[in-house]
Amino acid sequence: MSGTTASQPNLSQRLYSLDALRGFDMFWIMGAEDIFHSLAKATGSPFWGAIADQLTHPSWNGFHMYDLIFPLFLFIAGVATPYSVGRELEKGKSRQQVLMRIIRRGILLVLLGIIYNNGLDEIKPLSEIRFGSVLGRIGLAWMFANIIYVFTSRPFTRFVWFFSLIIGYYLILKFNAAPGFAPGDLTQPGNFSSYVDRLFMPGRLYLGNHDPEGLFSTIPAIGTGLLGILTGEFLKNSTFSGTQKALRLAGFGALAIIGAVLWNMDFPINKNLWTSSFVLLVGGISLLFLSIFYYIIDVKGYQKWAFFFKVIGMNSILIYLSGHVINWEYANNGLFGWLGQLVGEPYKAVLMAITFVLLEWGFLYFLYKKKIFLRV
Numbered sequence: 586m587s588g589t590t591a592s593q594p595n596l597s598q599r600l601y602s603l604d605a606l607r608g609f610d611m612f613w614i615m616g617a618e619d620i621f622h623s624l625a626k627a628t629g630s631p632f633w634g635a636i637a638d639q640l641t642h643p644s645w646n647g648f649h650m651y652d653l654i655f656p657l658f659l660f661i662a663g664v665a666t667p668y669s670v671g672r673e674l675e676k677g678k679s680r681q682q683v684l685m686r687i688i689r690r691g692i693l694l695v696l697l698g699i700i701y702n703n704g705l706d707e708i709k710p711l712s713e714i715r716f717g718s719v720l721g722r723i724g725l726a727w728m729f730a731n732i733i734y735v736f737t738s739r740p741f742t743r744f745v746w747f748f749s750l751i752i753g754y755y756l757i758l759k760f761n762a763a764p765g766f767a768p769g770d771l772t773q774p775g776n777f778s779s780y781v782d783r784l785f786m787p788g789r790l791y792l793g794n795h796d797p798e799g800l801f802s803t804i805p806a807i808g809t810g811l812l813g814i815l816t817g818e819f820l821k822n823s824t825f826s827g828t829q830k831a832l833r834l835a836g837f838g839a840l841a842i843i844g845a846v847l848w849n850m851d852f853p854i855n856k857n858l859w860t861s862s863f864v865l866l867v868g869g870i871s872l873l874f875l876s877i878f879y880y881i882i883d884v885k886g887y888q889k890w891a892f893f894f895k896v897i898g899m900n901s902i903l904i905y906l907s908g909h910v911i912n913w914e915y916a917n918n919g920l921f922g923w924l925g926q927l928v929g930e931p932y933k934a935v936l937m938a939i940t941f942v943l944l945e946w947g948f949l950y951f952l953y954k955k956k957i958f959l960r961v
Contacts (some may be wrong), residue, residue: 588725602882603664605891606875608898610657611906613640615897615904618651618911619938627931645773646853648866655719656809656867657874661804662727663813664875666734667821672722680735687731693723693961698798701906714788717798720905725803738816743811750808751861757768758860771853771860777793778802778858795857796810802859807926809859812868827884837873838872839866896946896953902948903959911948 596605620641621670624630625637639650663907672832733746736884758777759769766775775793782790782799816834823830828946845866854862881887897904907913921940925933952958 594709600664600668600879600883601888601891601895602875602878603661604898605882605894606898607658607661607901608891608894609874610654610661610877610897611897611901611904612894612942613651613654616938616942620760620935620942623934623938624689627935642856642903645857646771646855648837648854648856648863652856652863655722655865656806656859656864657871659723659726659806659809660813660816660868660871660925661875662723663730663810663815664820665816666731666814667817669822670731671818674735683735684732687728687735690961691724691728694727695721697902697961698724698905701909704909711788712818715796716786716788717782717791719797719798719900722798722803722806726806726810729807730802730814733807733811734814740815743815743818747811747815749809750856751805751864754805754808754862755848758858759852771855771858773857782872797857802857805859805861805864808861808864809868813871816872820879828880831880831884834876834879835873836867838876838938841869841872845869869916893946896949900949900958902961903952904945906959907945907948913941914946916945920944 596806597774618637619639621633622637625633625943626722641649642651643649670683670687674680697717698720699714699716701720702718704761718792733743737743737746758771761777762768763775763777763780766772771777773792776795778801779795780789781801782796782814784797786800790799796900797870819833820830825833826869842865845862845864848865852867854860857904878891882891917937917940921944924940925937928936
């Protein structure tokens, strides 16, 4: 932890919209999804039920909006690269110096992910430790995307890397499979990516024969980070006006979504495997969200409404990890349980879900005012 903003550049050096979008992304996994699940249960309304269904993950193929949260965070981390890593290079730091910082951050995120999954309260045998994690996937994909950024000089070369990663991953899965399955099998037991993880990934896999944050599917996830980097370069270096930038981001996003829908006919959209069609779909939606946030906040200057999300976005990793050191449910019940009893059923759960999020936000606001941010 730090009481300074050394790792948080001044607003003039960063996009307000990027912090707000990161906060909007984290808002859903810090408890906001429970508000809509509770509303659906309390009302029995098909409308709220449809929204609640979008806040779940499909069992295998397919896409719900809840699948966007993880890759959107990785995309945003990529967008920030030209404003952070790029600025370090511009200030004269050598590639080797920057590379060491990138690797340290990547490894730290992997370690935090292992701790998040397994805790520190007991020593487990290697076979029971789950090494795959959300933070680990972000750490590895961000790290390799940034290494590509540091050691390539032109956006075109990074585009080549992006398409090579997602097309190469497609070809590998299309013409290979686990032993006993036909080439191109994309079922949970039969796909080649899960088979490689079963062979080489230590510890236990989340689903036994598959881990959604496995090693092999990190390959296309690097593409998600690279797409964010390319977007950040465009925003930082392009001479277009702010409005033109927003329109082009939206246009690129629409093209990516169309490409994903077409590719889905041959290579299904699947978050579990982070398929190449999934990369295009979530990349396209991420571009659309960023174009909207960027246009409203940074171009038009309407920032006040986004402050709620910015407070979350400035300490996103901290709030993600906080549940391991703070019993939020206990604190929420202790502070607001009486209010839930006054409301009664069926809306008690809805109210308690709302107060849960507000309690976490109040904690983050306190840290924001004190200028305390988790540095990773």
